[in-house]
Amino acid sequence: MTGSSSEARLITPTMLGAWLVLATVPLWINAIGLYPYIGVEIVIWSIYALAFNLVLGTSGLPSFGHGAFFGVGAYAFGLTQFNIAANLWVCLAGAILAGAFAGLIVGLLIAHRRGIYFALMTIAFGQIFWTISVKWHSVTGGEDGLLNILRLPATFGVVSFDISDNETLYYFVLAVFAVVVMLLWRLVNSPYGRILSAIRQSETRTAHLGYNVWLYKLSVIVISAGLSGFAGGLFAMAQRSAFPDVMNLAQSGLIVMMTLVGGGLVSFWGPVIGVIIFLIARDVIGAMTNAWALYFGAMFVLLVLFRPEGIAGGAKLLMERWKARREASRVLSSAPRSG
Amino acid sequence: MALIEVEGVHVRFGDRVVLEEINLAVNEGELHGIMGPNGAGKTTFFNTLTGSVKPSRGRIRLEGADIAGLGPHAIARKGVARSFQIMTLFNDFTAQENVMVALPAFRARGFDVRRAVAGDSALADEANEVLASVGLGEKAAISAKLLSYGERRALEIAVALAQRPRVLCLDEPTSGLGTDGTTRLAELIAKLKGKLTIVAVEHDMRFLFSLADRISVIHWGQVVARGTPRELQENPWVKRSNLGSFG
Ligand SMILES: Nc1ncnc2c1ncn2[C@@H]1O[C@H](COP(=O)(O)OP(=O)(O)OP(=O)(O)O)[C@@H](O)[C@H]1O
Ligand SMILES: [Mg+2]
Numbered sequence: 368m369t370g371s372s373s374e375a376r377l378i379t380p381t382m383l384g385a386w387l388v389l390a391t392v393p394l395w396i397n398a399i400g401l402y403p404y405i406g407v408e409i410v411i412w413s414i415y416a417l418a419f420n421l422v423l424g425t426s427g428l429p430s431f432g433h434g435a436f437f438g439v440g441a442y443a444f445g446l447t448q449f450n451i452a453a454n455l456w457v458c459l460a461g462a463i464l465a466g467a468f469a470g471l472i473v474g475l476l477i478a479h480r481r482g483i484y485f486a487l488m489t490i491a492f493g494q495i496f497w498t499i500s501v502k503w504h505s506v507t508g509g510e511d512g513l514l515n516i517l518r519l520p521a522t523f524g525v526v527s528f529d530i531s532d533n534e535t536l537y538y539f540v541l542a543v544f545a546v547v548v549m550l551l552w553r554l555v556n557s558p559y560g561r562i563l564s565a566i567r568q569s570e571t572r573t574a575h576l577g578y579n580v581w582l583y584k585l586s587v588i589v590i591s592a593g594l595s596g597f598a599g600g601l602f603a604m605a606q607r608s609a610f611p612d613v614m615n616l617a618q619s620g621l622i623v624m625m626t627l628v629g630g631g632l633v634s635f636w637g638p639v640i641g642v643i644i645f646l647i648a649r650d651v652i653g654a655m656t657n658a659w660a661l662y663f664g665a666m667f668v669l670l671v672l673f674r675p676e677g678i679a680g681g682a683k684l685l686m687e688r689w690k691a692r693r694e695a696s697r698v699l700s701s702a703p704r705s706g
Numbered sequence: 707m708a709l710i711e712v713e714g715v716h717v718r719f720g721d722r723v724v725l726e727e728i729n730l731a732v733n734e735g736e737l738h739g740i741m742g743p744n745g746a747g748k749t750t751f752f753n754t755l756t757g758s759v760k761p762s763r764g765r766i767r768l769e770g771a772d773i774a775g776l777g778p779h780a781i782a783r784k785g786v787a788r789s790f791q792i793m794t795l796f797n798d799f800t801a802q803e804n805v806m807v808a809l810p811a812f813r814a815r816g817f818d819v820r821r822a823v824a825g826d827s828a829l830a831d832e833a834n835e836v837l838a839s840v841g842l843g844e845k846a847a848i849s850a851k852l853l854s855y856g857e858r859r860a861l862e863i864a865v866a867l868a869q870r871p872r873v874l875c876l877d878e879p880t881s882g883l884g885t886d887g888t889t890r891l892a893e894l895i896a897k898l899k900g901k902l903t904i905v906a907v908e909h910d911m912r913f914l915f916s917l918a919d920r921i922s923v924i925h926w927g928q929v930v931a932r933g934t935p936r937e938l939q940e941n942p943w944v945k946r947s948n949l950g951s952f953g
Pocket of ligand 1: 719722724742743744745746747748749750751791
């Protein structure tokens with residue numbers, strides 16, 4: 368975490384910097400050989416990874432089936448659009464509600480578990496949701512998925528923005544991302560966030576301090592699942608479709624890897640860093656070799672072995688060392704010389 | 707009526723019976739010592755009293771109301787705080803944060819997501835006061851994992867006190883402390899004595915016999931001897947069992 372003064376802020380200097388840099392992406396993304404759509408993907412997956420890290424990094428709950436919530440949100444966005452109302456806000460609300468509801472069902476069945484049992488149950492539920500998405504053909508379209516999902520216009524009262532091309536869509540998801548980051552930053556630094564962190568450190572002690580650990584775990588699973596569903600909804604809109612594969616075990620594993628590689632266990636921004644590195648590696652290394660996932664996997668193994676705190680954690684460590692050295696040299700140079 | 711009444715409490719793990727039948731009463735404001743050999747089930751008794759282990763038989767009453775079978779958070783909310791024999795402090799938190807989350811004022815806001823903790827000086831001040839009362843006033847900003855062993859023991863007690871408990875359960879508070887640390891802890895507990903009800907498991911006989919109003923000896927899953935320190939020193943069973951020298 369950064370200093371306590373930024374913890375109390377709603378908007379931190381780091382946030383402003385990140386938003387500014389991200390806002391310039393469409394200006395130079397083509398020049399470095401990438402394309403605007405990857406920006407859309409990065410921002411949406413960043414929302415997903417931040418939502419996921421609420422469970423993994425903040426609360427210490429190992430969830431390996433989070434793709435289910437992302438996927439449920441994606442389908443809910445499409446189904447709301449086809450069956451209820453072709454309105455962006457209604458569809459996104461549908462995605463959040465569907466994700467949160469799936470989270471509630473899973474949470475009710477696993478919130479009393481800990482550690483490996485918790486992890487195994489999340490895998491089992493992830494598989495169940497994936498199977499449903501493949502088999503329930505009449506609703507989900509099975510393996511063919513839901514096609515022809517529209518990028519609906521963003522309406523604010525009388526003004527309406529068309530976000531159907533990649534650049535405007537990018538600015539839309541970036542604005543959404545900014546709001547999500549603000550809310551999550553406040554959440555993790557609130558009393559509620561502190562208790563989640565306490566639960567990560569010791570469930571037993573937290574319970575003996577008078578906190579209903581079960582209710583906290585259930586609530587954070589629901590919040591995380593709702594936000595993951597929201598990201599899934601955005602993704603369905605961006606892709607103009609929803610497929611079962613976002614729910615499979617490998618995809619659920621990906622979000623874990625991205626979060627850990629970036630340093631989600633020690634840093635708020637870790638998951639975002641992980642997403643950026645992963646998606647860029649996918650495209651850059653992927654253009655050179657089909658075995659890009661192998662390289663990313665190898666990187667993951669090395670990181671877990673040597674830098675379990677991830678990239679953000681490593682950077683933090685370097686910063687601290689650098690500060691300590693600067694401090695030391697200042698003390699040395701200001702020390703009176705003995706004559 | 708005693709504040710805590712334990713009647714016929716029986717605890718087993720699988721087919722291993724740890725507590726056969728515990729009967730014990732603690733009066734309001736009393737400092738009640740518990741002793742017994744290693745593995746006698748003293749910690750298990752605390753776990754049962756504070757809700758993390760459910761007894762398979764028996765009653766535990768707090769002010770007449772049965773609390774056996776309630777979860778740890780429910781019992782904590784009734785004003786029963788405990789320290790742990792094996793320290794499980796929140797290592798990623800500072801000393802101040804460890805104490806802060808234990809405050810009833812913090813607990814009342816546990817589901818609050820609107821305000822940041824960092825800007826709240828009322829919570830910080832209250833936590834610092836508790837830290838000062840156990841001699842950790844200077845250590846508020848230090849991460850718990852960087853504290854010395856003795857400081858961690860003190861923090862363990864600060865966390866329990868921060869809950870503003872009616873009943874304080876201490877599981878071997880002096881363990882690992884040197885003579886100085888033990889003396890300071892004895893002074894602190896002497897100051898607390900009478901203000902709240904204390905149940906203390908302790909191996910250090912000198913410590914326990916100088917502070918306790920009454921002592922219960924747990925052995926073979928039962929309370930095999932009980933009484934004031936003076937009565938216990940005369941107790942033939944205690945004398946024979948070589949539980950420790952009384953200085
Ligand atoms: N959760 C558990 N499952 C199985 N056995 C347990 C459990 N908790 C405690 N025991 C067993 O119960 C017995 C009593 O343990 P307990 O920790 O209560 O003893 P103690 O009197 O506190 O000992 P010490 O003085 O060493 O702290 C031990 O044999 C221990 O192995
Ligand atoms: Mg013990």
